[in-house]
Amino acid sequence: MNPTKTAPRGAAEGVANAGDSEVMTYRDALRLALREELQRDEHVFIMGEEVGVFEGAYKVTAGLLGEFGAERVRDTPISEEGFVGAGIGAAMLGERPVVEIMTINFLLVAMDQVVNHAAKIGAMFGGEVRCPLVIRTPNGAGNQLTAQHSQSFEGWFAGTPGLKVLAPASPADAKGLLKSAIRDNDPVLLVENLAIYKERGEVPLDPEFLTPIGLANVARVGSDITLVAHSYATVRALHVAEKLARDHGVDAEVVDLRSLRPLDVDTVAASVTKTSRAVCIEEGWPTYGVTAEVAARIQKACFDDLDAPVERVGMAEVPLPYAKQLETAALPGEDRIEAAVLATLGLRG
Amino acid sequence: MAIATATLRDLYEQMLLIRVFETAAEREYKAAQIGGYCHLSSGQEAATVGATHALDAEDLLVTGYRCHGFALARGVSPEAVMAELFGRSGGCAHGRGGSMHLLDVDVGYYGGWGIVAGQLPIATGLALALVRQGREQCVLCELGDGAVNMGAWHESLNLAAVWKLPVVFLVMNNEYGMGTSVERASAVTDLHRRAGAYGLPAERVDGNDLIAVAQAASTLLSGARSNRQAAVLELVTYRYRGHSVADPGLAYRTSEEIAEHQHNDPITRTRALLSEAGVSDEQFDAMDTEVDERVAAAIAWSIASPPPPVSELARGMYAPGSAAQFARMLAGAPFGERELVFAGGLGE
Numbered sequence: 001m002n003p004t005k006t007a008p009r010g011a012a013e014g015v016a017n018a019g020d021s022e023v024m025t026y027r028d029a030l031r032l033a034l035r036e037e038l039q040r041d042e043h044v045f046i047m048g049e050e051v052g053v054f055e056g057a058y059k060v061t062a063g064l065l066g067e068f069g070a071e072r073v074r075d076t077p078i079s080e081e082g083f084v085g086a087g088i089g090a091a092m093l094g095e096r097p098v099v100e101i102m103t104i105n106f107l108l109v110a111m112d113q114v115v116n117h118a119a120k121i122g123a124m125f126g127g128e129v130r131c132p133l134v135i136r137t138p139n140g141a142g143n144q145l146t147a148q149h150s151q152s153f154e155g156w157f158a159g160t161p162g163l164k165v166l167a168p169a170s171p172a173d174a175k176g177l178l179k180s181a182i183r184d185n186d187p188v189l190l191v192e193n194l195a196i197y198k199e200r201g202e203v204p205l206d207p208e209f210l211t212p213i214g215l216a217n218v219a220r221v222g223s224d225i226t227l228v229a230h231s232y233a234t235v236r237a238l239h240v241a242e243k244l245a246r247d248h249g250v251d252a253e254v255v256d257l258r259s260l261r262p263l264d265v266d267t268v269a270a271s272v273t274k275t276s277r278a279v280c281i282e283e284g285w286p287t288y289g290v291t292a293e294v295a296a297r298i299q300k301a302c303f304d305d306l307d308a309p310v311e312r313v314g315m316a317e318v319p320l321p322y323a324k325q326l327e328t329a330a331l332p333g334e335d336r337i338e339a340a341v342l343a344t345l346g347l348r349g
Numbered sequence: 350m351a352i353a354t355a356t357l358r359d360l361y362e363q364m365l366l367i368r369v370f371e372t373a374a375e376r377e378y379k380a381a382q383i384g385g386y387c388h389l390s391s392g393q394e395a396a397t398v399g400a401t402h403a404l405d406a407e408d409l410l411v412t413g414y415r416c417h418g419f420a421l422a423r424g425v426s427p428e429a430v431m432a433e434l435f436g437r438s439g440g441c442a443h444g445r446g447g448s449m450h451l452l453d454v455d456v457g458y459y460g461g462w463g464i465v466a467g468q469l470p471i472a473t474g475l476a477l478a479l480v481r482q483g484r485e486q487c488v489l490c491e492l493g494d495g496a497v498n499m500g501a502w503h504e505s506l507n508l509a510a511v512w513k514l515p516v517v518f519l520v521m522n523n524e525y526g527m528g529t530s531v532e533r534a535s536a537v538t539d540l541h542r543r544a545g546a547y548g549l550p551a552e553r554v555d556g557n558d559l560i561a562v563a564q565a566a567s568t569l570l571s572g573a574r575s576n577r578q579a580a581v582l583e584l585v586t587y588r589y590r591g592h593s594v595a596d597p598g599l600a601y602r603t604s605e606e607i608a609e610h611q612h613n614d615p616i617t618r619t620r621a622l623l624s625e626a627g628v629s630d631e632q633f634d635a636m637d638t639e640v641d642e643r644v645a646a647a648i649a650w651s652i653a654s655p656p657p658p659v660s661e662l663a664r665g666m667y668a669p670g671s672a673a674q675f676a677r678m679l680a681g682a683p684f685g686e687r688e689l690v691f692a693g694g695l696g697e
Binding site (some may be wrong): 297 | 440441442444445446450452453454459460462469470471472473474476477478479482500501504505506513537548625649662663665666667668669670671673674675676677678679680681682
């Protein structure tokens with residue numbers, strides 16, 4: 001399949017008619033995807049801390065234990081290295097585990113299983129065995145959760161060959177990408193976001209609705225500058241784009257990456273070729289981050305088209321403090337994104 | 350468990366094959382035919398062969414990185430193992446894994462893994478899949494004495510116990526984790542007692558006694574199969590060579606200590622059993638010759654097996670169908686990435 005020819009550009013374009021979709025939260029869209037896939041394939045099962053009786057730390061799995069039973073919605077001990085590895089082993093024997101990690105901060109204690117094991121299986125064993133594992137986990141900050149619970153590490157995993165890393169920003173893509181991840185035959189990390197869970201949007205109800213892996217989405221068409229983002233940074237970028245249009249007459253294009261590995265550089269480059277300017281935004285630290293990679297790709301792919309250096313906005317490079325005004329100052333808020341856009345346009349220094 | 354003489358003779362030949370194979374691997378390593386790390390298991394043959402013998406054909410095996418012997422005992426051909434050590438296309442992992450990452454899913458061998466204790470959670474997950482699929486088989490997971498001090502050991506035994514999973518953890522206690530003795534590494538040196546913390550049955554057995562190993566493994570594996578009872582089997586043995594070929598193995602122990610252990614050699618002990626059962630010196634000589642020829646043939650076959658082509662650098666990394674997903678990642682890629690990784694048909 002060539003995704004450029006057959007895949008919907010916007011997530012909702014895959015819907016036959018408006019009656020097939022429903023407005024729901026990102027959280028509910030994820031749950032819909034899980035329910036549909038649990039119904040579709042008996043090899044799919046959910047595993048994680050508090051996913052069953054407690055109904056999920058962020059309620060994504062609420063109701064699924066009652067519907068599918070404890071064998072398919074499996075509560076685990078607080079034991080990430082153990083149950084992520086168990087997911088890997090089960091996947092190697094043809095199961096389709098969907099492992100929930102309460103937040104991406106806790107995935108670090110299972111880093112060895114993800115990076116040193118899951119990511120290596122395909123290549124290290126010469127393609128003799130596969131690992132169709134899904135890990136879902138939220139990143140993000142903003143609720144005074146402080147240094148150990150406010151991080152966004154998706155770039156670390158996206159930098160690892162052998163993994164696929166997805167980061168939906170809309171309810172429709174939350175459903176479509178989670179379903180694509182579960183049906184994929186490789187280990188996939190699906191990064192959700194604490195602040196997006198409550199965001200609402202139109203979600204196709206077709207159980208065969210899938211968002212293609214490796215295809216970015218032009219979430220807002222514009223002509224003056226390209227904002228490249230993923231996950232919650234896309235939500236921020238879309239708000240900023242509307243404000244720029246209203247207050248400054250700036251028409252910004254927003255590219256929502258959706259997929260970090262594979263990374264759709266073609267869509268980013270096409271946009272920057274058109275606008276000649278780019279600001280890359282992420283929730284995490286920019287140094288060695290997703291925006292670092294995207295900026296490097298832009299400068300190579302669009303060298304002759306750029307009218308300004310590629311700018312980046314992310315979390316201030318400190319362990320996130322508790323005090324509200326410090327936390328707010330450190331996050332890639334809309335004011336900081338707007339200022340970066342105006343500076344890149346030469347409208348404000 | 351009585352072992353028929355014919356079976357004992359077959360197991361003896363497997364032990365002999367491993368010893369001759371490991372000796373040849375060391376020679377070929379020093380001749381620069383084999384690179385990387387190369388961990389030999391000479392001295393551990395009874396533990397390796399006895400435990401593997403107790404597996405049913407449909408059971409699964411997972412090991413750490415000292416895995417040549419397990420692969421051979423499980424039925425991977427000496428050609429496929431040696432060619433993997435040589436980094437050739439004909440290797441069991443097509444030259445991608447090397448000494449530490451042997452596997453053959455056709456015989457239920459799910460890998461040699463290189464991170465100490467990293468294979469334990471995976472073995473636990475294989476056992477979970479067996480349960481989910483309603484299969485009455487079990488998993489044997491080998492690890493070294495050094496692995497019991499890793500968190501993954503604790504997490505895996507606990508999960509196997511609370512979820513009632515059919516997995517037996519085989520602790521190959523060869524007295525040293527690399528160069529650190531069990532006494533210097535573990536607060537409780539009777540390692541199988543750790544199983545008590547999880548309410549799991551456990552046995553500690555002379556790992557150089559082939560029959561005792563096979564009996565204990567058979568009992569615990571049967572419990573795993575029929576009652577989903579996870580367990581720990583500690584096999585006390587000794588490795589004659591260093592941690593890897595690059596380690597002379599004398600910084601942390603003496604040659605006298607090694608010589609003393611060689612008086613308790615598992616192959617000599619098993620040979621004595623066969624002699625008592627009437628196997629003649631001529632028959633032993635014939636077995637020696639046959640094993641020598643098999644290893645020589647494996648080396649010749651490996652030399653003839655072509656190295657994997659660079660055009661297949663990314664082989665196996667992603668599942669078939671992935672090339673389309675990565676098609677839009679080429680723009681702005683790092684120098685050479687397009688030719689090295691993508692040109693060969695990523696995931697096709």
